[in-house]
Amino acid sequence: MSEATAHSPSFASLVQQFFTEYLVTQRALSPNTVASYRDALILFLDFAHLRLGKVPTELRLVDIEPDLILAFLDHLEQQRNNTVRSRNLRLTALRAFLKFAARRDVSSLHAIERALGVPMKRFERPMLGFLSREEMLAVIGEPGSTWTSQRDHLLLAMLYNTGARVSEIIAVRVADVVLEASPCVHLHGKGRKQRAVPLWKSTVREIRAWLRHNPTLGADAPLLPNRKGQAMTRANVNQRLNIAVGRATEVHRSLAKRHISPHSIRHSTAMHMLQSGVAFSVIALWLGHENMSTTHRYVEADLAMKDKALARLQEPDTKIHRYRPPDALMQFLQGL
Numbered sequence: 208m209s210e211a212t213a214h215s216p217s218f219a220s221l222v223q224q225f226f227t228e229y230l231v232t233q234r235a236l237s238p239n240t241v242a243s244y245r246d247a248l249i250l251f252l253d254f255a256h257l258r259l260g261k262v263p264t265e266l267r268l269v270d271i272e273p274d275l276i277l278a279f280l281d282h283l284e285q286q287r288n289n290t291v292r293s294r295n296l297r298l299t300a301l302r303a304f305l306k307f308a309a310r311r312d313v314s315s316l317h318a319i320e321r322a323l324g325v326p327m328k329r330f331e332r333p334m335l336g337f338l339s340r341e342e343m344l345a346v347i348g349e350p351g352s353t354w355t356s357q358r359d360h361l362l363l364a365m366l367y368n369t370g371a372r373v374s375e376i377i378a379v380r381v382a383d384v385v386l387e388a389s390p391c392v393h394l395h396g397k398g399r400k401q402r403a404v405p406l407w408k409s410t411v412r413e414i415r416a417w418l419r420h421n422p423t424l425g426a427d428a429p430l431l432p433n434r435k436g437q438a439m440t441r442a443n444v445n446q447r448l449n450i451a452v453g454r455a456t457e458v459h460r461s462l463a464k465r466h467i468s469p470h471s472i473r474h475s476t477a478m479h480m481l482q483s484g485v486a487f488s489v490i491a492l493w494l495g496h497e498n499m500s501t502t503h504r505y506v507e508a509d510l511a512m513k514d515k516a517l518a519r520l521q522e523p524d525t526k527i528h529r530y531r532p533p534d535a536l537m538q539f540l541q542g543l
Contacts, residue, residue, distance in 0.1 A: 215312045218266045222248065225307050237397065239374070247300035254279045268308055268315035276301065276325045295327045337474040342462060343367055345455035346448075350413070357420070359447045361413050362431050362439075366469060369394065369404040370476035370494050373469045377439045381418070382426040386411055396495040404493060444469055
């Protein structure tokens with residue numbers, strides 16, 4: 208055993224340092240991001256244990272070969288039915304750990320460089336699914352007389368008004384809502400990023416009515432609680448949305464064949480803003496997009512819709528005569 212190998216940190220200590228020192232202390236990543244990296248590493252270590260017969264504490268960096276990583280990624284797609292995007296997210300977490308480890312264990316640098324050569328998998332992004340304004344209003348519906356129906360109506364109205372992610376909307380506290388002067392709601396987004404989104408007058412009226420009917424909701428209480436007074440869960444929001452979509456399907460039969468998720472409402476908000484002439488940069492700020500290329504997908508989706516509409520029109524039967532340049536040099540250049 209070489210002197211460098213003898214003084215190399217153990218695999219277990221590298222994992223602990225990666226999470227406690229690097230991700231949490233040095234980079235100060237959000238708890239959700241840390242949890243995502245943790246889940247990815249747990250899945251990989253479980254797979255490596257089955258594949259190599261080594262428990263995690265016995266694993267070494269040199270054991271993490273490209274073939275092992277590729278087999279793990281195939282396992283995610285084929286056995287766990289992960290999408291390519293999820294597969295790439297797991298690989299991102301694993302690569303982040305390997306890059307960190309390379310700076311702590313120089314003796315394993317060659318093996319790590321080989322492992323880092325495993326590429327991300329390309330994939331075609333699906334067309335954004337969004338609802339028309341008429342479909343969206345049908346899903347929101349009218350508030351009923353029960354506590355649950357009034358909460359659900361406010362939930363859907365706020366999702367459409369703000370374009371918020373599910374995690375953002377269920378995290379809204381009463382104190383996050385400003386109803387005076389310039390009404391807005393403060394959303395806590397990805398990576399601890401916060402943004403204030405303006406509220407429509409109709410949303411403000413509904414929030415005021417909701418708070419009047421629920422005077423026990425304190426400043427730190429969730430604005431949209433479940434029956435136990437706790438914040439709603441993702442599953443709870445999906446369940447309530449499915450009920451609303453089922454009701455709206457009676458009017459718009461096209462909804463019956465579509466998968467409508469809370470993210471579909473977010474897409475609908477962005478598309479309706481784009482089609483109403485709202486500036487591209489404003490939509491990015493509204494949705495909390497860190498990368499403008501994410502917002503650009505809505506422009507691409509809108510153009511795709513226009514292309515389909517154009518294809519349904521009958522084109523004029525016009526014959527285009529090819530232009531022939533009179534100069535020999537121009538002919539040469541045109542022929543390149």
